[in-house]
Amino acid sequence: MSGKLLRIGFIGGGKMAQAMAKGFISAGLAKGETIIGSCHPSDLASLQAFKDLGAESITENIPVVEKSEVVIVSVKPHIVPIALGDLKNSGIDAGKLFLSVAMGVTTCQLEQLLPKEARVIRVMPNTPALVQSGASVFVKGTAATDNDANITRKLLQSIGTCEEVMEPWMDAVTALSGSGPAYVYIFIEALADGGVKMGLPRDLAYRLAAQTVMGAGKMVRDTKQHPGVLKDDVTSPGGSTATGLHFLEERGLRSAVIGAIEAATERCKEVAKTGH
Structure with missing residues (x-):
């Protein structure tokens, strides 16, 4: 990843997605033009926030996956099955790295929702990522590689600190550093x-x-x-x-x-x- 700008997509464009996107841009890992975000059509504020970053801002999820190397799932937990539902049988190349920041959604649940070639890492950042002072942890899914973990670590370290943890700890991590x-x-x-x-x-x-x-x-x-x-x-x-x-x-x-x-x-x- 050295010297190379990542193409990063966000499924969901709320406060956490905006904080991460701004952090990645500030750290030089991406530029506005290498970021794409999808938001609900009614979420005009988030659509505009991504445009203000110079990013592509759309209302459909499949183009986010098609145009990105890393896809960050940043919707509310109950929306995850809906947001990812279009991908499984879409026929698109979903052999990408998916990072999910959705509270309480396990790596196993994510893997069941996504095409089998997708690699999944569950992440818990927090909003101080906006000022590059976040405290993040991550858990690898079964198909995620060491290189995927390295990419995740570099992304998260660009917006604060980052540690790999065991999945049973994630609820307590969310309660402590997330909240x-x-x-x-x-x-x-x-x-x-x-x-x-x-x-x-x-x-x-x-x-x-x-x-x-x-x-x-x-x-x-x-x-x-x-x-x-x-x-x-x-x-x-x-x-x-x-x-x-x-x-x-x-x-x-x-x-x-x-x-x-x-x-x-x-x-x-x-x-x-x-x-x-």
Whole structure:
């Protein structure tokens, strides 16, 4: 893939597809003209978003497969059988690499929906891919090759971090890193609201809160120290941090976050079983 622009197609053009497409373009792995996306005719915003990238924006799925080397399936889980339904008996060459970001849809289910020559990899990225700070994982299907895994890894590393995992972990991964940005956004908002309550201008409070969360995350990632050790380094005896931590412990912050991951994981399992 070195020096070669990939022809990438998206079946489904929502927020995740747009984030990935923008990330691939920013990283130099594709250009607008090497990307094609299909969207529902009623989704005018997504159709326009792909046009704004310089990509081809259409309302049919078969041309996406015909024109692409890598096809990214990025529709809602219950739409996957409908979106892929046209491909199995279409007679087109579907011997492509298919990456699916659909929550709860297993590699086995994807392989049953696609022509037998298709190679499948299940992916779970997250929306910070838009600013090349995504946290992605992937699982290879039975026909996917090591080269397919390498292509997937390079694509996902261009928009953040990437790790290969076992499929039974995917529901918990979805609950943690897939949904996790939403939890963090609420925390940033709460930090800023606290600052505003104590007299800070709101724009300053948001800037400080966002940078604080980003910096703390980088400390955990880059120093490889246990978060508890880093927390202790900030916490002076009898200080303001110790007082704030005590308040959070009394209000059950840890228990609430753990419970959120558990609840979201169970929801992912439910989607996998029912399709919606």
